[in-house]
Amino acid sequence: MESASPGELVKVTGAGPDLDGIVFDTPSTTQVVVAVMDPVRGPRFQTVNPSALAERTEDGPHDRALRMLVRRTPPPVRGSGRGGTAGARGQSGYKRGTAHRPTGR
Numbered sequence: 001m002e003s004a005s006p007g008e009l010v011k012v013t014g015a016g017p018d019l020d021g022i023v024f025d026t027p028s029t030t031q032v033v034v035a036v037m038d039p040v041r042g043p044r045f046q047t048v049n050p051s052a053l054a055e056r057t058e059d060g061p062h063d064r065a066l067r068m069l070v071r072r073t074p075p076p077v078r079g080s081g082r083g084g085t086a087g088a089r090g091q092s093g094y095k096r097g098t099a100h101r102p103t104g105r
Helices: 063-072
Strands: 009-012 019-028 031-038 042-048 053-055
Touching: 009 031, 019 042, 019 063, 031 063, 042 063
Parallel strands: none
Antiparallel strands: 009 019, 009 053, 019 031, 031 042
16 A cells, blocks of 8 residues: 555554554554554554555444544644644743842841
C-alpha cells in the first residue's frame, strides 16, 4: 500500500492472523497507527509499518466498534513534546520572576 490516510479501511498483515483495521494517524513515513480489534482486549490502537497494510473495500464485522474508538480519541498533537509551541521559549516579555519587595524597616 503506497500511502494511508486517516479513516481508510485496511487489513493488517504480518505476524499472526490478518486483522481488519481503520487508519487513525500517520506520524511518519515508517509508522501508521491503526485501530484494530483484539479478540482478548477489544478495540485498540496498534502501530505498524506501512508495508504491513493492504487495502480492503468491504466493511468488516468490527468496523462499528473501531469507528467509535477513533471518534472518541482526541486527534494527535503535533509539535514539541513539552506542550509548548515549536520554536518558542515561554511567554515573551516576562524573562524573570518578580523581585522581593521589602515592606519597610
